[in-house]
Amino acid sequence: MDNMKKVGSSSCSDGFLLRMGLNDNKAGMQDLDKEKINKIIMEATKGSKFYENELKKDQQVNQRIEKMMQLKEKITTQQLLKAQLQIDRLVMELEQSRNLSNTIVHIDMDAFYAAVEMRDNPELKEKPIAVGSMSMLSTSNYHARRFGVRAAMPGFIAKKLCPHLTIVPLNFEKYGKVSKEVREILTEYDPNFMPMGLDEAYLNITEHLEERLNWSEDKRRFFYNTESTAKKDKDGINKSAKFNEGGYSSSPVLFEDNTPLTDELPEQIAPSVENSVVFGTSAEEVVKEIRFRIEQKTQLTASAGIAPNTMLAKMCSDRNKPNGQCRIAPERQAVLDFLKDLPIRKVPGIGKVTEKMLKALGIVTCSELYQQRALLSLLFSEASWRHFLDISLGLGSTRLEKDGERKSMSTERTFSEINRAEEQYSLCRELCRDLSQELQKEGLKGKTVTLKLKNVNFEVKTRASTVLSSVSTEEEIFAVAKELLGTEIDSVAPHPLRIRLMGVRVSGFLSEEEKKYQQKTITNFLKSGKEIGFLRLQPGKSNQDYFTKNSESSPRGSFFDKKRAARQLNSENLSPNETVEKQLSHGRKSSSNFVEETRKVTDLQNSNVCTIFTCPVCFEEQSNNNLEELNRHIDECLNGSLVKDTMEISKNLNSRENTLNFLPQFKNEKVDECQRNKTDQLAETDHSASTSDNSISNSTEKFTQMGSAKLHREREPSNLSDIARNMCMKQCLFPKRISQDDDHFKKTKYTEETSSSRFFEDKEENVLICPVCNSEQKTTSLVSFNRHVDVCLNKGLIQELTEKNDFSSKTYNMENSNRVGGLSRGQQCTNPSQGTKRSGLTNPQSVSKKAKSSNSKCTIEMFFR
DNA sequence: CGGATCGAC
DNA sequence: CTATGTCGATCCG
Numbered sequence: 001m002d003n004m005k006k007v008g009s010s011s012c013s014d015g016f017l018l019r020m021g022l023n024d025n026k027a028g029m030q031d032l033d034k035e036k037i038n039k040i041i042m043e044a045t046k047g048s049k050f051y052e053n054e055l056k057k058d059q060q061v062n063q064r065i066e067k068m069m070q071l072k073e074k075i076t077t078q079q080l081l082k083a084q085l086q087i088d089r090l091v092m093e094l095e096q097s098r099n100l101s102n103t104i105v106h107i108d109m110d111a112f113y114a115a116v117e118m119r120d121n122p123e124l125k126e127k128p129i130a131v132g133s134m135s136m137l138s139t140s141n142y143h144a145r146r147f148g149v150r151a152a153m154p155g156f157i158a159k160k161l162c163p164h165l166t167i168v169p170l171n172f173e174k175y176g177k178v179s180k181e182v183r184e185i186l187t188e189y190d191p192n193f194m195p196m197g198l199d200e201a202y203l204n205i206t207e208h209l210e211e212r213l214n215w216s217e218d219k220r221r222f223f224y225n226t227e228s229t230a231k232k233d234k235d236g237i238n239k240s241a242k243f244n245e246g247g248y249s250s251s252p253v254l255f256e257d258n259t260p261l262t263d264e265l266p267e268q269i270a271p272s273v274e275n276s277v278v279f280g281t282s283a284e285e286v287v288k289e290i291r292f293r294i295e296q297k298t299q300l301t302a303s304a305g306i307a308p309n310t311m312l313a314k315m316c317s318d319r320n321k322p323n324g325q326c327r328i329a330p331e332r333q334a335v336l337d338f339l340k341d342l343p344i345r346k347v348p349g350i351g352k353v354t355e356k357m358l359k360a361l362g363i364v365t366c367s368e369l370y371q372q373r374a375l376l377s378l379l380f381s382e383a384s385w386r387h388f389l390d391i392s393l394g395l396g397s398t399r400l401e402k403d404g405e406r407k408s409m410s411t412e413r414t415f416s417e418i419n420r421a422e423e424q425y426s427l428c429r430e431l432c433r434d435l436s437q438e439l440q441k442e443g444l445k446g447k448t449v450t451l452k453l454k455n456v457n458f459e460v461k462t463r464a465s466t467v468l469s470s471v472s473t474e475e476e477i478f479a480v481a482k483e484l485l486g487t488e489i490d491s492v493a494p495h496p497l498r499i500r501l502m503g504v505r506v507s508g509f510l511s512e513e514e515k516k517y518q519q520k521t522i523t524n525f526l527k528s529g530k531e532i533g534f535l536r537l538q539p540g541k542s543n544q545d546y547f548t549k550n551s552e553s554s555p556r557g558s559f560f561d562k563k564r565a566a567r568q569l570n571s572e573n574l575s576p577n578e579t580v581e582k583q584l585s586h587g588r589k590s591s592s593n594f595v596e597e598t599r600k601v602t603d604l605q606n607s608n609v610c611t612i613f614t615c616p617v618c619f620e621e622q623s624n625n626n627l628e629e630l631n632r633h634i635d636e637c638l639n640g641s642l643v644k645d646t647m648e649i650s651k652n653l654n655s656r657e658n659t660l661n662f663l664p665q666f667k668n669e670k671v672d673e674c675q676r677n678k679t680d681q682l683a684e685t686d687h688s689a690s691t692s693d694n695s696i697s698n699s700t701e702k703f704t705q706m707g708s709a710k711l712h713r714e715r716e717p718s719n720l721s722d723i724a725r726n727m728c729m730k731q732c733l734f735p736k737r738i739s740q741d742d743d744h745f746k747k748t749k750y751t752e753e754t755s756s757s758r759f760f761e762d763k764e765e766n767v768l769i770c771p772v773c774n775s776e777q778k779t780t781s782l783v784s785f786n787r788h789v790d791v792c793l794n795k796g797l798i799q800e801l802t803e804k805n806d807f808s809s810k811t812y813n814m815e816n817s818n819r820v821g822g823l824s825r826g827q828q829c830t831n832p833s834q835g836t837k838r839s840g841l842t843n844p845q846s847v848s849k850k851a852k853s854s855n856s857k858c859t860i861e862m863f864f865r
Numbered sequence: 866c867g868g869a870t871c872g873a874c
Numbered sequence: 875c876t877a878t879g880t881c882g883a884t885c886c887g
Contacts, residue, residue, distance in 0.1 A: 060870095134877060138874080138879090349872070407884095448867085450868090466866065505881090508866090
């Protein structure tokens with residue numbers, strides 16, 4: 001039996017192939033090798049529009065990589081060392097927050113759709129099949145995979161790879177049913193389990209495990225589904241066995257992993273009970289039990305991963321696929337061992353592009369990802385490198401977060417070329433109808449409508465438009481989408497728009513809070529600081545113009561200018577009272593809304609309930625009972641005191657730079673901000689860090705608030721941790737030293753002048769803390785201090801730092817700096833944050849980045865958010 | 866905000 | 875005979 005299993009599993013080339021990701025060798029002779037597969041695919045692909053577009057996209061990625069490499073060239077050893085120090089601090093914090101106390105399970109049904117189809121149609125067993133259409137396959141069975149037939153491959157190409165391939169059309173209804181059956185089982189182990197699509201789910205079985213300890217054997221006993229087995233016997237249990245490929249044992253077709261059930265169970269099986277099996281109390285046993293039950297119930301097999309967090313669990317479930325399971329023990333070292341040689345591509349969230357970019361840096365495995373952390377932090381956005389760091393440390397989410405509110409909803413359709421405008425419009429309407437139905441199911445309304453078009457050359461375009469009141473009905477959505485579509489049609493006129501796909505999306509949903517004050521009292525309206533309908537009131541323009549951003553006004557033009565201009569016009573033409581009323585009336589449906597809003601305003605005036613308004617411009621509370629006064633105040637704010645006021649705020653924010661830059665920024669919103677490259681950001685980092693750490697905290701707090709659309713003005717106390725403070729202090733020292741060495745910093749001279757230098761300027765004698773060894777250094781000159789720092793660095797103290805952190809030095813051998821990889825920036829990691837919750841801002845770079853980005857937007861338009 | 870891009874399935 | 879999907883999230887400018 002044991003033997004058979006082993007033979008079964010090792011001769012099961014499916015499993016092998018899947019695990020390897022590719023089938024390069026050792027496969028049966030009818031299998032195609034990788035080269036041959038690629039050749040066939042290439043022949044089928046070459047010359048197609050699709051392929052040309054793929055090439056184009058590929059080149060874009062290559063350009064990005066090239067850009068990154070250029071940026072990398074500019075990175076100095078010093079920068080790298082500095083980054084290394086910062087990150088290793090962070091690593092220590094992350095280590096401390098590592099949470100291994102949860103047991104997360106990822107369940108993944110094997111070749112789900114294909115397996116269901118095979119189960120329901122015995123004729124398909126043993127044959128290579130795929131589910132989908134000639135245009136696109138959703139999945140394939142393991143037999144077909146030997147020919148290179150994969151999910152997301154068009155059927156006609158699959159046919160070339162495997163002429164005998166049977167393609168079964170999708171039948172979601174059926175899969176949904178099966179999926180439900182599986183979920184019924186899962187919910188017993190974790191009522192809050194998180195399904196991911198029809199064939200995957202995460203469970204947190206921590207609690208179950210605890211309870212289970214006290215369970216009697218009976219509660220852990222499960223019976224073979226004799227009925228089903230009997231049926232299978234008639235139907236052909238052989239087929240079943242074959243379906244499971246490689247002769248996984250007859251009935252429960254499980255446990256081909258190295259701790260076969262049979263080894264553990266004999267004593268546990270109560271001799272009196274035939275046809276049953278008792279599972280133990282360990283996590284592995286629980287998962288075996290789950291898989292056993294799934295198979296008994298659905299005749300389908302699942303793979304599973306057990307680990308301390310979701311990311312690891314997912315990667316784990318991939319390891320012994322199909323019909324296998326794998327566990328990462330809740331120990332730090334076990335996690336690191338698992339990751340050591342794991343290709344980054346296996347990590348959820350790392351896709352084709354990210355893989356390629358990292359590969360250009362010589363990074364293929366997770367441990368390399370760790371080794372290059374300093375470099376990555378200089379080349380990628382903070383969100384990206386933090387995510388990389390989480391990955392390389394094996395950190396991930398330890399709870400199954402309720403999927404937050406959705407942020408968008410969309411629908412799209414591919415079809416054969418449509419080029420008649422009329423048809424395009426009706427298609428568009430259809431999409432809007434579908435979408436609106438879905439939206440209304442969830443009771444959602446959104447303010448942004450996006451139209452997506454793919455032309456016959458596979459080039460994709462999206463065009464969005466944000467309107468002032470949220471939409472959800474077919475008519476409302478279509479009204480916006482129609483405009484967008486019209487603009488696109490016009491833009492290629494007199495040629496027809498030749499498209500093969502159209503999609504419509506709605507986003508910008510109202511939050512719960514917003515939904516409430518959508519019930520609009522003027523008080524909430526003003527306090528919320530939400531848009532006020534200035535735009536609509538500009539004479540000579542139809543409202544329509546404002547609903548699509550295609551009117552002549554430059555899209556990047558100053559919001560403020562528009563708003564103010566409109567506002568001024570209003571003031572001239574309308575009494576203050578009317579102004580507010582008008583502001584409240586929402587464009588398009590103005591007549592009905594207007595009446596309604598007017599009534600509300602009147603109500604408001606007649607009531608004494610709300611006597612305090614927050615001015616949306618200056619944020620001062622206005623305790624005016626009457627709207628006239630309020631309007632007058634707003635007018636004043638907008639016309640006169642605005643600039644002054646804002647500058648005061650700016651000063652309050654305690655950033656010299658802000659104040660200095662405010663005016664130019666105000667006049668010309670297109671600050672050089674956007675053009676800064678990553679290296680500039682370094683300068684920025686140093687710069688902000690060079691002010692006192694107090695000011696950093698304060699301004700950070702402040703900016704954060706500003707951005708958050710909550711219009712508080714109070715100053716929050718600093719809440720940076722001591723560690724972060726410390727880091728900021730260190731930051732103060734390094735910029736100076738780097739600025740002497742690095743051309744780039746010379747360019748941004750103002751940085752030094754405005755802040756950094758004051759640490760040194762008038763003091764011939766300083767006591768400075770060496771950022772490396774932490775000892776106090778009396779220095780008479782920067783040069784001598786820097787010399788000390790150099791010595792420290794060269795001593796390899798960084799290594800010590802790492803080792804203190806007890807980072808497996810085998811696994812992560814961080815040779816200093818010589819490994820300077822370098823890349824370009826721009827790569828974004830788009831993975832949903834799977835990171836564990838971390839407290840606050842602990843990284844100077846992040847501090848400055850936040851402050852900076854908020855800073856750049858610290859114009860009046862901010863107040864209108 | 867708008868547009869493009871990435872990744873999951 | 876042809877023929878390469880749908881969705882949500884994120885990030886930059």
